Amino acid sequence: MEEHIESVGKAFVDHYYNLFDSNRPSLASLYHPSSMLTFEGQKLLGTDDIMRKLCELPFDQCLHTITTIDYQPSCFGGAILVFVSGNLQLACQEHPLKFSQMFHLIPIQGTFYVQNDIFRLNYC
């Protein structure tokens, strides 16, 4: 069970940040109409609003490097909580930004979608 969660969580994290860095609009496939994103305190609801926000971020090229990933089973029906910390390197900045992000992944038809997503930059 624990191995399954780590395997799913790790595959999700790899996939999510790879899409973010290479083809951001395709992240839409990971959200649902009920999904929630809180991005630096701003609340977005549903795939359309979430994708508008992510695609309007004031940078194009970026590279996420993951530092830590923690996984736990959520308490309902195979859902998984994933907690990520890492660096976000923007093409326009010398030093990477540090961030923390959590995802609540819900199983559906053999795959998972993001129901909850909370992102914060870690200011030092």
Place this chain on the structure above:
Amino acid sequence: MEEHIESVGKAFVDHYYNLFDSNRPSLASLYHPSSMLTFEGQKLLGTDDIMRKLCELPFDQCLHTITTIDYQPSCFGGAILVFVSGNLQLACQEHPLKFSQMFHLIPIQGTFYVQNDIFRLNYC
């Protein structure tokens, strides 16, 4: 609904860190036998293991200062996700440590317990 979640989440966060800083053993009242804590990558399951870990941390006096709190409804039955960032000042250190922490709060008999808890220090 949103106001309720923020009200519950804020009250929980205030209560949790107040207990942590003033009477750490009493945090046991917020966990259940099914609760999970991942503390800097170390996995603990159940109130007893969690409390043993929290009470054996290598510092006595500490003070948490909260920088940001984000709340979202979880997708099941009134549960709430809370994502916190802040500073942890130890009596033995000059500079505070920065941390991020998430909680999954489950309603039970008019109150909430912590089902999922993930804590990470943010190294700069």
